[in-house]
Amino acid sequence: MPERAADVRFEATEKSFGPVHALHPLSLTIEPGTLFALLGPSGCGKTTTLRLVAGFEQPSAGQVFIAGKDVTGLPAYKRNFGMVFQSFALFPHLTVGENVAFGLQMRRVSRSETATRVQRALDLVALGRYADRYPSELSGGQQQRVALARAVVFEPDVLLLDEPLSALDKMLREQMQVEIRQLQQRLGMTTVFVTHDQEEALTMADRIAVMRDGRLLQAGAPRDIYERPDSQFVATFLGASNILTATVEGIEDGTVVAALAGQTVRAAAPPRQPERGAEIALALRPERIAIGETGLVEARVEDFIYRGATVQVSLDLAGQPLNATLPSDRALGLKPGAQVRLSWPDDALVALSG
Amino acid sequence: MPSLRLSSLALLAPPVLLLGVFFVMPLCYLLFVSFMTNSMGDLYETVPTLANYTEIVSDPFYHLIIERTLLSTAVILIACFLIGYPVALYASRLEARGRLLLLMALMVPLMVSNVVRAYGWVAILGRQGVVSGTLNTVGLVDRPMSFLYDFQAVTLGLLTILLPFMVITLTNSLMTIDERYREAAEALGAGPWRTFLRVTLPMSSPGIASGLMLVTFLTLSAYVTVALLGGPRYKLLVSFVFDSVSSFRWPRAAALSFVLLILALVVAAVIQIIVRPGRVKGRG
Numbered sequence: 042m043p044e045r046a047a048d049v050r051f052e053a054t055e056k057s058f059g060p061v062h063a064l065h066p067l068s069l070t071i072e073p074g075t076l077f078a079l080l081g082p083s084g085c086g087k088t089t090t091l092r093l094v095a096g097f098e099q100p101s102a103g104q105v106f107i108a109g110k111d112v113t114g115l116p117a118y119k120r121n122f123g124m125v126f127q128s129f130a131l132f133p134h135l136t137v138g139e140n141v142a143f144g145l146q147m148r149r150v151s152r153s154e155t156a157t158r159v160q161r162a163l164d165l166v167a168l169g170r171y172a173d174r175y176p177s178e179l180s181g182g183q184q185q186r187v188a189l190a191r192a193v194v195f196e197p198d199v200l201l202l203d204e205p206l207s208a209l210d211k212m213l214r215e216q217m218q219v220e221i222r223q224l225q226q227r228l229g230m231t232t233v234f235v236t237h238d239q240e241e242a243l244t245m246a247d248r249i250a251v252m253r254d255g256r257l258l259q260a261g262a263p264r265d266i267y268e269r270p271d272s273q274f275v276a277t278f279l280g281a282s283n284i285l286t287a288t289v290e291g292i293e294d295g296t297v298v299a300a301l302a303g304q305t306v307r308a309a310a311p312p313r314q315p316e317r318g319a320e321i322a323l324a325l326r327p328e329r330i331a332i333g334e335t336g337l338v339e340a341r342v343e344d345f346i347y348r349g350a351t352v353q354v355s356l357d358l359a360g361q362p363l364n365a366t367l368p369s370d371r372a373l374g375l376k377p378g379a380q381v382r383l384s385w386p387d388d389a390l391v392a393l394s395g
Numbered sequence: 396m397p398s399l400r401l402s403s404l405a406l407l408a409p410p411v412l413l414l415g416v417f418f419v420m421p422l423c424y425l426l427f428v429s430f431m432t433n434s435m436g437d438l439y440e441t442v443p444t445l446a447n448y449t450e451i452v453s454d455p456f457y458h459l460i461i462e463r464t465l466l467s468t469a470v471i472l473i474a475c476f477l478i479g480y481p482v483a484l485y486a487s488r489l490e491a492r493g494r495l496l497l498l499m500a501l502m503v504p505l506m507v508s509n510v511v512r513a514y515g516w517v518a519i520l521g522r523q524g525v526v527s528g529t530l531n532t533v534g535l536v537d538r539p540m541s542f543l544y545d546f547q548a549v550t551l552g553l554l555t556i557l558l559p560f561m562v563i564t565l566t567n568s569l570m571t572i573d574e575r576y577r578e579a580a581e582a583l584g585a586g587p588w589r590t591f592l593r594v595t596l597p598m599s600s601p602g603i604a605s606g607l608m609l610v611t612f613l614t615l616s617a618y619v620t621v622a623l624l625g626g627p628r629y630k631l632l633v634s635f636v637f638d639s640v641s642s643f644r645w646p647r648a649a650a651l652s653f654v655l656l657i658l659a660l661v662v663a664a665v666i667q668i669i670v671r672p673g674r675v676k677g678r679g
Contacts, residue, residue: 097578117581118590130579134597134674143593147584191583201582 046073046231047108047198049094054103056089063089065256066103071248076225076232078246080239082278086255087235091201094233096120108198118147123192123230127204129184131176137163137187138172144195162194163187165224182213189221193228200225202234206241218244239279243267251275268326271311273393276324283325283363284393289315297321297392302359304338307387311394322393327353329389330365332375336382342375356383429649439646447650457635461658464632467550468614468662474554475561475610476603483565484595498566501559509556513623516552517543520624544626552624557613561606568602569595597674604672611662615655632658 049071079087096117166186250260270276287299352372431439520542580590639648
């Protein structure tokens with residue numbers, strides 16, 4: 042299949058259902074060929090955003106572009122996208138082959154070409170010999186792959202996945218995360234997927250947009266978002282994070298200098314610069330903290346939980362609770378009540394704007 | 396698990412017993428009677444004979460009646476489907492309150508007795524009726540005309556009774572089809588019309604089949620409407636079951652009942668073959 046990559050662009054796109062603002066004005070560009078995750082808790086507007094691309098919903102204001110073309114107002118069947126539904130929505134009265142052929146038949150592709158392309162798409166998802174089965178005769182993972190084949194066989198501009206893995210059990214889900222990623226890489230197709238699972242988003246996506254209450258909070262590469270969250274919500278929604286309160290002492294070239302537990306610390310500055318003397322929230326990932334006899338600040342060990350490969354240590358930092366995750370062998374000899382010193386790499390502490 | 400099987404047997408026993416005593420046994424008895432000789436004094440004379448069936452099979456008059464019965468059933472089935480489907484489709488997409496109101500409105504006529512309703516049609520279709528009067532006034536015909544005691548009166552009368560059954564059965568079936576299937580078809584490039592033909596219609600085939608079967612059985616067994624609107628001139632098979640009984644030819648009536656039963660089964664089989672409800676194999 043030839044490479045096909047289109048961009049998806051939102052321009053001040055918004056959607057209300059009656060008095061409910063499902064999506065506040067959103068401006069966002071999804072670059073061609075990226076695997077893009079819309080991540081957030083339920084009701085955050087991620088599904089509405091996807092349905093706006095599909096044309097199942099029309100925006101209350103603003104525009105949607107696919108491949109540079111304004112598709113606002115265009116019904117779903119006139120847009121060229123493939124979609125995998127949460128429940129797969131394979132047609133139960135059609136065989137696997139007929140399901141995959143459906144999109145080609147709607148595009149009036151000739152019978153012989155349809156047959157070859159269906160076969161190729163089924164081979165792509167390793168189900169080449171299942172064309173004559175009915176969906177109900179397949180396992181959940183196989184149904185998922187048929188749904189994928191059906192969505193990509195007609196080379197759509199964009200592939201949309203609505204919580205594609207939530208109907209599968211954990212083992213299968215992890216396997217399919219890799220499979221979908223590989224398939225997307227091979228086809229080079231711009232892909233937007235909706236998920237509430239941060240691990241899934243981090244594993245699969247090239248870029249992640251974190252949403253909450255109908256608003257886009259932060260968009261970027263997984264590593265950027267994980268290491269440089271700019272809000273408390275993003276910091277805690279993506280993985281575990283300690284949120285500490287400190288007082289701003291000053292700003293020095295992109296770094297906030299703050300007082301934390303009586304010590305001066307440095308943290309990456311948020312987009313919106315805080316004022317001197319203001320209270321500020323700092324995010325610190327548990328796995329980046331080291332415990333030793335030397336270090337920046339002093340804390341007291343409260344408790345620890347053994348988790349096999351790691352140990353989670355609960356600490357008290359001048360009245361602020363703090364968790365650290367250490368490799369098991371580094372935690373030997375720690376006892377509740379012990380006074381320890383904590384240190385972390387310079388870039389581990391991130392100042393948040395909200 | 397013997398205990399489980401025992402308990403499921405216990406659950407099954409009452410309906411099986413009920414069906415056995417009040418349906419299967421009488422049916423067998425009816426079959427038996429249908430092979431007996433007619434008798435003026437008794438229910439039947441215990442002389443086995445095939446005469447009741449051979450008379451029906453060889454008599455061209457009965458051929459005409461069977462043809463007529465099948466024709467009116469076919470017309471009613473097609474009309475029920477063509478009129479009922481759009482209504483059911485509309486009802487299935489209404490929100491719960493509106494749907495309840497619509498279905499209630501459809502059922503109100505069923506609360507009037509069949510006899511009363513049939514006389515209503517007499518008032519509309521008769522020589523002094525509304526249709527005849529209107530045509531006269533407009534000048535399309537120059538003398539009073541009756542539309543009663545013919546095919547159209549019986550078919551119309553039955554159709555109005557049976558349509559609600561079709562609509563309600565279909566509505567329930569259409570409502571079980573998840574909206575995602577329609578969206579999936581749209582996503583694949585199917586417009587509203589093709590989505591309907593390729594997805595909604597075939598996926599509702601179990602509902603179509605059960606609705607049509609229900610209408611078939613009700614049509615073939617309807618008597619009052621046929622008797623009042625068909626009168627002496629337009630009789631269906633069921634009318635002759637009644638006539639045989641009133642002239643005390645019980646074995647003949649039994650044989651006719653079996654012919655009717657066979658017709659019903661044949662129509663049901665044809666419906667299954669055309670509609671193919673079995674193709675919706677679970678909802679993947």
